[in-house]
Amino acid sequence: MISTGHVDVVGVELEDGAFHVHVHDEENGVEYEPADVVLAALPGSAYTVPSDTCYSFLGEAGDTVYRLPQTQNPDLLWAGFSAHIDAGVLQNDTFTLSLESVTGPGDVSVYQDGLCAADSRFFDSGDGIDGADATELDAHSHVHANWAFTEPGSYTVSFTVSGTLADGTAVPSVTEDYTFSVAE
Structure with missing residues (x-):
């Protein structure tokens, strides 16, 4: 289980013409197969949904959600995604990362803070829009959200x-x- 530190949840490389997808534990310099690791949002990740309508996709103002923050907090997991693919290998130096499904007690949203967080969502399992949960990423990207x-x-x-x-x-x-594992 990884519960603190810098982790690229979805790490992407291209080896021999095939994608290799892994979890990259940046703190310890270790790569894991996704099936071999549990990522934890500790109870300290509890976050109150602001009254600003830009956060209404998370729930009602005042609701508690559990959020792994975009900015590093040493007491929580700092989750992101990254790719290490040489320039010129992929068409337009990009690939697509898609949220296929979420199974669990609630919804998952991956977004960045900005002028309006609702407009900066990469993925949102609760938005009811099939096929909209895909984002194009640069072949050498490193993004935290x-x-x-x-x-x-x-x-x-x-x-x-x-x-x-x-x-x-x-x-x-x-x-x-x-x-x-969320707040367990």
């Missing part, structure tokens, strides 16, 4: 990585399941 869970409990979050080589050949997509 808020990861919010609406209820305590155990979640399985499935992500798919897809893309196309610079020569137009599709790279076989890879789907991985990630386990989160």
